[in-house]
Amino acid sequence: MVKLIHTLADHSDDVNCCAFSSSLLATCSLDKTIRLYSLSDFAELPHSPLKFHTYAVHCCCFSPSGHILASCSTDGTTVLWSAHDGQALAVMEQPGGSPVRVCRFSPDSSCLASGAADGTVVLWNVQSHKLYRCGNVRDGSLVACAFSPNGNLFVTGSSCGDLTVWDDKMRCLHSEKAHDLGITCCDFSSHPVSDGEQSPQFFRLASCGQDCQVKIWFVSFSHVLGFELKYKSTLSGHCAPVLTCAFSHDGQMLVSGSVDKSVIIYDTNFQNILHTLTQHTRYVTTCAFAPNILLLATGSMDKTVNIWQFDLETLCQGSTEDHLKQFTEDWSEEDVSLWLCAQGLKDLVGIFKMNNIDGKELLNLTKESLADDLKIESLGLRSKALRKIEELRTEVKSLSSEIPDEFICPITRELMKDPVIASDGYSYEKDAMENWISKKKRTSPMTNLVLPSVILTPNRTLKMAINRWLETHQK
Known part of the structure; x- marks a missing residue:
């Protein structure tokens, strides 16, 4: 169950972004202000609202430590603030003065990325407040940005629909069309995953766009094996452009908000919808999970920020x-x-x-x-x-005593008796997968992509593991 526990209605215009630290919530708005709230009672801090920007504030984010808050605006500036007392620490002007649409800290807090309407992306040195490196996307405004959890690379999204991947030296590693009508947001899961193949460590990346879709990608990068971006699946649910998406701290859930005024919470392991929230009365523009996963904040053009709390029953769904x-x-x-x-x-x-x-x-x-x-x-x-x-x-x-997730067939949602590996790298119950292939024309149940081959290989290792588990749990 997810319940609405508080509504913040202090902004006088559209809420554009919200962000959590371990103890604070920050929100920013078209009304040119940033507001700070304590998570203990959701009271606004004495030094809030923060005022400096002369036009709309598009994005705000905390440094990983939570001590510094960054904000960026149509006025072409990115400002660093002390989260403790609200003092402005630095004002950094985007080259060319273009409106800044997004800002993100690197995982080690050494850099801050800012992306602008003219397609420029800048890496700022957080300590010196100096421009470190600068680049440009091929076309369109830069509206989304996310750092990989290990800090080796970051991804930007443009209004033309391109995902562009950069390394920590600002070299462009890859660019591809991800959403037909433009990207609106992207976010990395902080927990590594495996795609079922003999491959390097992957991280999940979520992107959403004007095409009403939320897409999941697998991203890997190593100095030895290089970089790889793999499309994995598309999450359904929204019937209008999706404006925001964010992973929970542990990577088990993904939330998205849309022009259809709804907020959808997905289980990232099984990619099913856990909850649909419909309390906002206008477009949902931003969403963020607290680092502790207990809280979710959603902001809207209705000028409010809703705070939601998860109970343990919800957290146990699809969990180990x-x-x-x-x-x-x-x-x-x-x-x-x-x-x-x-x-x-x-x-x-x-x-x-x-x-x-x-x-x-x-x-x-x-x-x-x-x-x-x-x-x-x-x-x-x-x-x-x-x-x-x-x-x-x-x-x-x-x-x-619950059945481990890896023992469950993704099709039948039951314990597998005769597991087989399909060419998509996932394991399924043999009879269920054979039936799937015959009816679904060789598509993967997990990715919806065409299977390279219909050959099913017995997964003897998994079958032995299931039998051992049955011996100890089904006596």
């Missing part, structure tokens, strides 16, 4: 035991506070914060520690907190 356990153990103190509020335990937030209770500590709390260490005097509160914590531990533990 390790995913949920890692998620819970990685909760920050703020995440624990949000969880307490969601469980009706708001009175304990101050006590938990005072004792620095994070996700790992939360899972280890006992009846004795609640009374003796946290000194929660109310027996009723202690009992309720212990019950909720035990429910949380049970949800994590119960997943240990």
